Amino acid sequence: MxxxxxxxxxxxxxxxxxxxxxxxxxxxxxxxxxxxxxxxxxxxxxxxxxxxxxxxxxxxxxxxxxxxxxxxxxxxxxxxxxxxxxxxxxxxxxxxxxxxxxxxxxxxxxxxxxxxxxxxxxAPHAEAGAIVFAERGMTVEGRLYGTSLGPGAVVEARLRGTPGTVHHEPATGESGAFAFTLPYGPLAAVGVPKDTYWDLWLLPSGERQGAVRIARILDDIAERKGIYVYPAGPADAEGRVTAVPYYTVDNDLSLRLDPVSAPRVPGPR
The missing domain is CATH 2.60.40 (Immunoglobulin-like)
Known part of the structure; x- marks a missing residue:
């Protein structure tokens, strides 16, 4: 045979x-x-x-x-x-x-x-859940495993490729749940000459030593990028920058800011 x-x-x-x-x-x-x-x-x-x-x-x-x-x-x-x-x-x-x-x-x-x-x-793990959009910002809910939130808990947005450029917003929750609201304006104010990427971390105690990458892995989707597609919204009052949350190739939650191209003015033929 x-x-x-x-x-x-x-x-x-x-x-x-x-x-x-x-x-x-x-x-x-x-x-x-x-x-x-x-x-x-x-x-x-x-x-x-x-x-x-x-x-x-x-x-x-x-x-x-x-x-x-x-x-x-x-x-x-x-x-x-x-x-x-x-x-x-x-x-x-x-x-x-x-x-x-x-x-x-x-x-x-x-x-x-x-x-x-x-x-x-x-270990520990911060599982992202619902994302709710508001004017020039978003609210993220989720669950925390392996640790708990302390009184100084914050979410930290880190500008990818630029160590030390971060933005903090308070995180709240109890019984394993967490939530935070992230306005886009402070991130856009850093400057968006080209597409920029902000990775989202949860600091349960407010200290970077215990930072937990926010992700969504507790379901049956191995590669979430390209499947979960969120709408882009204005990141600044002038409409010069848009923001859109997305999941990376590792199912980690990040935020992309894009400059809005100025409309082209037709020139003489």
Whole structure:
């Protein structure tokens, strides 16, 4: 019996709320194990097929993207395509407020449909929730895990690429919840000669040492950028700058400010 190594392998997977994932290989390819390979570091994790492969919740998995391969013995290693993914238990997942660290693993189809796993490990963690827009500003609500807000809690907007350029607004909340209102004006006042990016951090005690990056990872969306698209609004009274919140490639919450191009005046033909 031969194995057609040109035919892609498919694996179905089921994610559990505790962070475990069960992989079911849908094709008979003499595979003995699935191998997860970290896309940046090359670290490998082998999961034996017996008959299914299980990534246990307690198995350490470094943050980042892991590509999935099948070990087919003498036929070599083969890339695995994404089959049916049952991620229903991840929707609106709500860990215990004291949970630390918060571990998230989401299987997803990468470029070309190849199966991959996105992993986060954060302690503590600030989960972004609803975003409400007002005139030249926004209010963000969320939940904090692994720590609690102190009396001096603030949100800190950091200008990307310019260490030390920050803006603070008070953060409030109780029982694990947090909220803050961020006006766009002070950020626009720094100057927006080109697109600028502000990353949002929560400082539960008001001190930078305990800063927590605000993100949204507690659901079934591995790559939120491009899926959650928010409206742009004016950032200054003159209408020279617009602002739009967005999620980065790591599902972290940031804010982009864009200068508004002056209308072109038609010249002589």
């Amino acid at each position: 031969t194995t057609d190594t040109s035919t892609p392998l498919r694996a179905h997977c089921t994610a559990a709320a505790d962070g475990s994932i069960t992989f079911v290989l849908a094709d008979d390819a003499h595979a003995t194990a699935l191998v997860l390979k970290h896309r940046k570091t090359g670290e490998r994790l082998r999961l034996e097929l017996a008959p299914d492969a299980v990534l246990a919740a307690k198995t350490p998995l470094a943050p980042g993207r892991w590509d999935v391969f099948a070990d087919c013995g003498e036929y070599g290693s083969r890339r695995v395509e994404s089959g049916i993914r049952d991620l229903s238990t991840l929707v609106d997942r709500t860990p215990e407020p004291a949970s630390a660290p918060v571990a998230v693993r989401i299987p997803y189809p990468a470029k070309g449909g190849a199966l991959a796993v996105r992993s986060w490990l954060r």
